[in-house]
Amino acid sequence: MQLLELEGLHVAFSTDRGEAKAVNGIDLSLKESETLAVVGESGSGKSVTALAILGLLPKRTAMVRADALRFDGRDLMALSEEQLRAMRGKDIGMVFQDPMTSLNPVLTIGRQLSEIGEVHLGMTRATAQDHAADLLDQVGIPQAKARLRDYPHQFSGGMRQRVGIAMAIACKPKLLIADEPTTALDVTVQAQVLELLAELQAEMRMAIMLVTHDLGVVARIADRVLVMYAGSVVETGSAEAVFSRTGMPYTRALLRSVPRLDQADEGPLRPIRGSPPDVMRLAKGCSFAPRCDLVEARCHLGQPPLARCGPDHQAACVLVEPTA
Amino acid sequence: MRRYVLGRLLQLIPVLFLVSLIVFAVMRLLPGDPALLMLSGAEGGAITPERLNELREQMGLNEPLAAQYLNFVLGALQGDLGSSIRFQVPVIDLILDRFGSTFELAVAGLFLAIAIGMPLGMIAAARQGGWIDSLCMTLSYIGSSMPVYWLGLLLVLVFSFTLHWFPSAGGGSFEALILPAFTLGLLSAGVLARLIRSSMLEVATEDYMRTARAKGLFPRLIIFRHGLKNAMIPVLTMIGLQFGALLAGTVVTETVFSRPGLGRLIVDSILSKDYPLVQGAILFLAVVYLLVNLAVDLAYALLDPRIRYGN
Structure with a gap:
């Protein structure tokens, strides 16, 4: 059974320059204890997708619309x-990107x-304090009980x-949404946090939705992958x-731009040329076309739809050979 | 902490030295002769140059300015601010006698400013952009832009002469404190309300506020526990400044309501060229003002655990 099902999510922000379309009709689903x-x-x-699921986008500026959003039935x-x-x-629990600013x-x-x-x-205040100490212990913070009285700035x-x-x-949430949980951390610490x-x-046995731009992280812990580009x-x-x-040239380009330690003779890293499109002015063709x-x-005729290119594998590219 | 406070107290010395110098200089620069004023106000009789000179000698006004200043400072260092020319009693007695009333008024005004301004600003922030926000901010503008003397007279007219709820003048009783306290407090309330609103709105965009919402806390808990304490940090500065302004700004209010306060005492003694009294009172207010600022700085540490003094 699917734990989380999201269909046709659209998010737009009203800005001084007009409407910025951040998410354009995406589908997403997640099974229990899946990553x-x-x-x-x-x-x-x-990140906007993650926040939209929890209803945490600012109501004054964000317009959120979806065909369906189901969680746990x-x-x-x-x-x-x-x-x-x-x-x-x-x-649903959520972990944010920057631990320096996300704690009070x-x-x-x-x-x-x-x-x-x-x-x-x-819980009563006293029970909740014990519970808090147990939690700190569980995430590997030494002397948990004593550290409850400390403030965030006293932690690394x-x-x-x-x-x-x-x-x-x-x-003990059924779903943990982690929005770039390791981006702000040192590399050695990143590994520890992922391990945790x-x-x-x-x-x-909780499901994790991990929002990241780090494919190294993805390879290590993800069961399934969803690649987003310009809101799709x-x-x-x-x-x-x-x-x-890999079906989509964009994914391939992302993979090529990641340094790898196991293949020493791979040559220089290849960054993706150009920059992501302006979400204020999306062209009608494939949004990756200008950089592909x-x-x-x-490619310029229209945004190609997601097409099946294997069992449990879809890509949105005109070059993908659809399979039955 | 103790070292920090001691250091701050030592810093008072140069500031007070400057204040004393400026007050002394300004009083001497003002036109008018205290001896002459005193004689003309006295029991008639011709003002002869002899009598004038005798009085000036008596008051120490014939000495060189430097010597006069030195006498003033040396006296002040020993806790002796001299005697008032007009009242012929020690300046410090006059100040302490009047300061109670002024302090009472400033504290009551500040209390009202916080009691009115805080909720107004917080409600406005919570309803940002709506009509409640506009209403709160309009009230705050009205409050902070009314002249003190006009607001004071208006309150007297309505609540004293028409409704007979409160006395229009005098001091010493709680009833007599209410109208002047509102006169002073409404002004600061307007300023505070706007600051609290903007501070709350700024805090609302912080990451930790989003975390608090992601934790599924009640909206009230998010605003009061997570937002308010952070938002109060800049507000505290303003409250300290406002208290200083209230202490020093009671002059007009005290005049409108005929309260026997320090502000009125200073104004009267400037007009009568009562050098020792003006000098002493200003010096005294400067000390109070600086001590209030020190207290505010120390209070930051209560709000923000990242601030530690000393070591």
């Missing part, structure tokens, strides 16, 4: 704001952790992200299929 990596460059709409679009609130942090600087770690237990699990970046993860898993996420997932899904499938039988090495005349 889905949402991959793309900055501005591809991946419930229609999220039919829920009231209060029902959504009760679900956030309880059934003037509240103790203990306070920021225990309030979750108080709000969602009906990696430790802060562990605190952020502790907050996200406080209610994998451990917790195995322990609690351009390739999706099992991690194995996407990495070994294999571009043809028909």
Whole structure:
């Protein structure tokens, strides 16, 4: 059974210059205890998608529309704001990118952790404090009990992200959405945090939606991959299929721009030329066409739809040979 | 912490030295002769040059300016601010006698400013862009742009002469404090409301506020626990400045409501060229103002754990 099903999500932001279309009708689904990596460059709409699922986009500027958004058998679009609130942090946990700014600087770690237990699990202040200490212990912070009284600035970046993860898993959610959880961290710390996420997932059998631009991270922990470009899904499938039988030139270009330690003679890194399109003015053709090495005349005619190119593998490119 | 406070107190010395110099100089630059004013105000009789000179000698005004200043500073260092020319009593007694009333008014005004301005600003921020926001901000503009003397007279007219709820003048009682406190407080309330609104709106865009929402906390908890404490950091600065302004700005209010406060005392003594009294009172206010600022700086540490003094 699918845990999360999202169909036809559109997100647009009203700006001074007009409407910016951040997400243009994407579908996405996630099974229980599965890891889905949402991959793309900055501005591809991946973080916006994550925030839209939780209803965390600013209501004043963001227009969110979807054909369907179901989580754990419930229609999220039919829920009231209060029902959504009760679900956030309880059934769906979220880890943010920058642990330096995503923790409240003037509240103790203990306070920021225990309030979750108080709000969602009906705990008393004392029980919630014990619960908070257990959580810190679980994410590998030594002397958990003593550290509850500390403030975020007394922790290192990696430790802060562990605190952020502790907050996200406080209610043993079915789904953990991690928005670039390792981007702001040192490389050595990145590995530790990913390892922690994998451990917790195995322990609690939760699904993870990992938003990232780091394909190294994806290869390590993702079951399935969804590649986004200019607000659309351009390739999706099992991690194995996407990495070994890449269908979309954009994905291939992304893979080529990642340094690899196991192939010393691969030659220089090849960055993708040009920059992502301006979401204020999307052309009607394939949005990757202006940067694509294999571009043809028909690429400019219209955005190619996602086409099946293998079992559990779809790509949106005119060059893809559709399979039955 | 103790070292920090000690250091800050030592910094008061050069500031107070400058204040004393400026006050002394400005008083001497103003036209008018205190001895002459005193004689003309006294029990009649002809003002002869002899009598004038005698009085000037008595008051120490015939000494060179440098010597006069030195006497003033040396006295002040020993806690002796001299005696008032007009009242013939020690300046410090007059100041302490009047300061209570001024302090009471400033504290009451500040209390009202916070009690009115804080909720107004917070409600406006929570309803940003809506009609409630516009209403709150209009009220705040009205509050902060009304002249004190006009607002004071208006309050007297309505609540004193027409409704007879509160006395229009005098001091010493709680009833008499209410109208002047509102006169002062409404002004600061307007300023505070706008600052709190913008500070709350700024804090609302911070990452940790999004985290708080992602945790599924109640909206009220997010605003009060996660937002307010952060938003109060810049507001605290303003409250400190406002308190200083209230202390020093009671002159007009005290005049409108005939309150026996320090502000009125200073104005009266400037007019009567009461050198020692003006010098002493200004120096005293400067000390109070600086101490309030120190208290505000120390209060930051209560709000923001990242701030630590000393070590």
